[in-house]
Each structure stands twice: as C-alpha cells, then as structure tokens.
Amino acid sequence: GAGVSQTPSNKVTEKGKYVELRCDPISGHTALYWYRQSLGQGPEFLIYFQGTGAADDSGLPNDRFFAVRPEGSVSTLKIQRTERGDSAVYLCASSPREGAPSAFFGQGTRLTVV
C-alpha cells in the first residue's frame, strides 16, 4: 500500500491480557516510530527504530511494553499484562532515511482495556 498500515484498527482486551499491535511502514522507509495518544492529548513518543534496531526507547512507560522490527520493515508493539490505563490510540509513523524530517502516520490502533 501507499501509506502506513496498522492492524487491527480496534482492539478490546481484558485487563491482564497480552496484546500485539502491528505496523506496516511505507515501503523503503527505514525510520519507524511508535506513539501513544490519549483522548484530548497530542501523541507521545514511545520508541524509534532505525532499520532493525531500537535507536531510542526512552518513551516506553515500563517493562510491560516491548517492540520489535526483526527485518527492518514491519514492526510489532507488544503489551503484557494490560492495564486499564493502557487504553489509548497507538500510532505508528515512518520516515525516509533521506530528506525532510517528515513522519507519515498510520490510522492508529484504538486499544481499549476493560
């Protein structure tokens, strides 16, 4: 596809369960970001990948959150032992290596923990 694709678009899970959120970046984009957006707030940075490696994971709130990008393309954000406070929209963005510092966002995954 032409844009950043995130699946699922919506996810409802029970407190304590494990969830995985997937991001397919724009083809050829080497930089990939995860953000979290709570209602009425701007997105907050979680983690940044350049290629396969996590170059900056300073935004991950605690060790229940983990993300991988094993082949330098698709990324998965994993949340263990979900809590109600994890409910938010999780956004993925990608950027080309070269050129402007623009980030192209996906539609997001709306996670609801009940």
Place this chain on the structure above:
Amino acid sequence: QKEVEQDPGPLSVPEGAIVSLNCTYSNSAFQYFMWYRQYSRKGPELLMYTYSSGNKEDGRFTAQVDKSSKYISLFIRDSQPSDSATYLCAMTRMIYNQGGKLIFGQGTELSVKP
C-alpha cells in the same frame, strides 16, 4: 511544565475567517517545527514543516517560527468547513539524515462554521 504548550481550544470561526494557531516551547535545541492536521479517528497528517526561524507559505497556510521567543504559529487564510480538525504542533531536535522523535503539543480543536 510540558516542553510544548498549545491551547486546546475549542476554536470556532466563520467560514472565510483567518485562523491563527500557536504553540510555545521551552527547549531551545528544537530545530524543526511541524504542523499536523488530525481529523476525528484518523492519524495525524503533515501540513508543513519549517527549519529554524522564518516563514513558510503553502497555499492558504503560513507557518511562522520565532526561535528567539520560542513561539510558532500557523495561519489559515480563507478558512473552509473542511479545515475543521485538530491541529497539532510538533518539534524535534532531529539532525538531517537521522531520525528524531517528535514532541507534540496538546492540539487545538478548530471548527469552521459555514
């Protein structure tokens, strides 16, 4: 205190009005300044970005950056109902050809009435 402050609004204007949206920031290391538009239940969409201080114009949109005052603005001329959305300012210390996490404002909700 947040690194980036943005009045959440809501802001309501009549069609055809000039809209002024603003953000202030505290980190003088920010180099790139962006404006994103976000429609309800969609991901943020990049409108324009500016490097360092100065003005940039794109159609009905003008972005201004005043680094000495740590203040950025987005002006929308001849506003249209289709401009109704949340506008997010974002900033980064990104170095050219490398990634950089975006720091977002809270977003301003704009409504343009026909």
